[in-house]
Amino acid sequence: MVRLLLSGDRPQSVLLGALLLTILVCLAFAPFLFPGTRSLETAARICIFIVLVASYDLLLGYAGIVSFAHTMFFGMGAYGVAIATQRMGTGYDALAVGTAAGAGLAAVFAFLIALFSLRVRAIFFAMITLAVASAVAVLVSQLSAITGGEDGMNIRIPRELTPAFRPFDGPVLGLNVNGRVLNYYLVFVSCLVLFLLMLRIVNSPFGRVLQAIRENAFRAEAIGYRVVFYRAAATVISAVVASLAGAIFAIWLRYVGPATTLGVEIMLDILLIVVIGGMGTMYGAVVGTAAFVLAQNYLRDWMGGASEATSFLPLVPDLLNPDRWLMWLGILFILSVYFFPTGMVGRLRGVR
Amino acid sequence: MTGPSLETRDLTVRFGGHVAVDHVSAAFHPGELTAIVGPNGAGKTTWFNLISGQIPASGGKVLLKGEDITRLSVAARTDRGIGRAFQLTNLFPKLTVLENVRLVIQARARRGFNMWTVAMGHRDMIEAAERILERVRLQHLANQPVNTLPHGDQRKLEVATLIAMQPEVFMFDEPTAGLSLDEAPVILELIAEIKRDPGATVLLVEHKMDVIRSLADRIIVLHNGALVADGPPAEVMASAVVKEAYLGGELEDV
Ligand SMILES: Nc1ncnc2c1ncn2[C@@H]1O[C@H](COP(=O)(O)OP(=O)(O)OP(=O)(O)O)[C@@H](O)[C@H]1O
Ligand SMILES: [Mg+2]
Numbered sequence: 001m002v003r004l005l006l007s008g009d010r011p012q013s014v015l016l017g018a019l020l021l022t023i024l025v026c027l028a029f030a031p032f033l034f035p036g037t038r039s040l041e042t043a044a045r046i047c048i049f050i051v052l053v054a055s056y057d058l059l060l061g062y063a064g065i066v067s068f069a070h071t072m073f074f075g076m077g078a079y080g081v082a083i084a085t086q087r088m089g090t091g092y093d094a095l096a097v098g099t100a101a102g103a104g105l106a107a108v109f110a111f112l113i114a115l116f117s118l119r120v121r122a123i124f125f126a127m128i129t130l131a132v133a134s135a136v137a138v139l140v141s142q143l144s145a146i147t148g149g150e151d152g153m154n155i156r157i158p159r160e161l162t163p164a165f166r167p168f169d170g171p172v173l174g175l176n177v178n179g180r181v182l183n184y185y186l187v188f189v190s191c192l193v194l195f196l197l198m199l200r201i202v203n204s205p206f207g208r209v210l211q212a213i214r215e216n217a218f219r220a221e222a223i224g225y226r227v228v229f230y231r232a233a234a235t236v237i238s239a240v241v242a243s244l245a246g247a248i249f250a251i252w253l254r255y256v257g258p259a260t261t262l263g264v265e266i267m268l269d270i271l272l273i274v275v276i277g278g279m280g281t282m283y284g285a286v287v288g289t290a291a292f293v294l295a296q297n298y299l300r301d302w303m304g305g306a307s308e309a310t311s312f313l314p315l316v317p318d319l320l321n322p323d324r325w326l327m328w329l330g331i332l333f334i335l336s337v338y339f340f341p342t343g344m345v346g347r348l349r350g351v352r
Numbered sequence: 353m354t355g356p357s358l359e360t361r362d363l364t365v366r367f368g369g370h371v372a373v374d375h376v377s378a379a380f381h382p383g384e385l386t387a388i389v390g391p392n393g394a395g396k397t398t399w400f401n402l403i404s405g406q407i408p409a410s411g412g413k414v415l416l417k418g419e420d421i422t423r424l425s426v427a428a429r430t431d432r433g434i435g436r437a438f439q440l441t442n443l444f445p446k447l448t449v450l451e452n453v454r455l456v457i458q459a460r461a462r463r464g465f466n467m468w469t470v471a472m473g474h475r476d477m478i479e480a481a482e483r484i485l486e487r488v489r490l491q492h493l494a495n496q497p498v499n500t501l502p503h504g505d506q507r508k509l510e511v512a513t514l515i516a517m518q519p520e521v522f523m524f525d526e527p528t529a530g531l532s533l534d535e536a537p538v539i540l541e542l543i544a545e546i547k548r549d550p551g552a553t554v555l556l557v558e559h560k561m562d563v564i565r566s567l568a569d570r571i572i573v574l575h576n577g578a579l580v581a582d583g584p585p586a587e588v589m590a591s592a593v594v595k596e597a598y599l600g601g602e603l604e605d606v
Pocket of ligand 2 (some may be wrong): 396397398525538
């Protein structure tokens, strides 16, 4: 059963298996294990970014395609939900239509970009994705009548998914379950399903072809695989999953804006996480995202604590000043790439 | 007699002003092994590239069983029965030996776009790949990544993948290049085995005269991109043009 769910892709390391299981359990029971708004926000962000990063890994790590348009697809899903809700009014139908429209738009864009440019050299493809993504980002902030411009849009979601909704009279397992918790489980379950789906795709005959193309496209073509079609298919799948992650993100945040979905910073985060976690492993997206989001959210707190605890020392408290968190994140990144060139997953599997 | 399985008609390619393959016409029939010889730079590999599609032709045609395939992609030609082993070993270096063969079988089975099953769950493809590895005596290395294999075994694997393609036309480009005296016979024996199949059309680029003598039914000589001789081995080897083409002493008479 587990084997089937994981598509035969075993973690291949007890440590990695244990880590994945820990992350799964923590996310599955997050509302109960870590009560509080902030930790629930963090847990949901981890779920969504696992899917977003895994969909990027499918493209970069499996198919060997470098794209900078991933946040654009993420944004299409998010804006799809926001615009549909605004036009159709609050309701599940609006969420469904918005999600489907975002995914459809992402598929069309990905297909066109792929057809126009996957025949050219990898570097040109990367540049074209960058150009298209920047153009779309500018467009989104200009078309404020439709997209809310720089301010973004607030999204009114059905009441059952908001904190105001209380399905039970008393606490369940010590927790006052509200609509926010239900919303979290919507996020968690959708993300789990999407992740397992991608795990299946990369382990399918199709996934094997992608790896073959990454290894040696010339040979893949010579043994009978139309490389352009496979690359285009990978680009479309990856874009559609990213847009679905965007739709989930919008429903969770109840807000969408250029900075939360389309920003260059998010694209950089995705790249960093894929590298830190381990490219072409899928599980790298899980451990990488968990580590990265936790560091991003809690590093400042930890540093604040450490800074105070070391206040009697010279210089050290200064270095640990919470304002320096970005520097430490950078150092952590460089160290992890230096010591784990194959990512956390590669390291845990004992590959050098 | 049935028509030719493969034919090139006035096949030509120019790189700038240089004509690398110059109006080459030849027809090949099933059950026939043709050796293609010529000095370095004669255009043998380039002719192969035009036939299997890696390079677009500047002029002329390639016909496979009468069908014009000149404009088809490499993969489409492979799909129709052109099989090629490369002069420089060309495999998936980080994938295992088994996976290198399995991918070929998967391509033949047209399962490349299957996204919803687990690849390793298809026992039939794995077993078919294992059978081919046994045939070339590489089964003990099935789970090794290709880049850990010695050169000789990589050449064997290259032949194994060609066998796995089950093509109509087998194209070998110096399959024994860089192999030691005890490694080459294994490869040659495999080619001889393929040749025994009456349906197989075999094209073999080779420099070693003893190999040509023992395997070839026919010899084609290329020189400066042009076909200068085509006929039974004894006849071609005796002809004056060939001796001239090889004044550099290219044919290695071992
Ligand atoms: N893509 C290319 N662009 C420019 N010139 C090329 C290209 N491919 C081949 N050539 C030239 O075409 C000529 C024929 O080369 P080819 O590799 O076909 O020779 P060959 O007969 O296979 O020689 P060898 O015995 O060394 O393998 C050479 O002069 C080569 O430099
Ligand atoms: Mg050559």
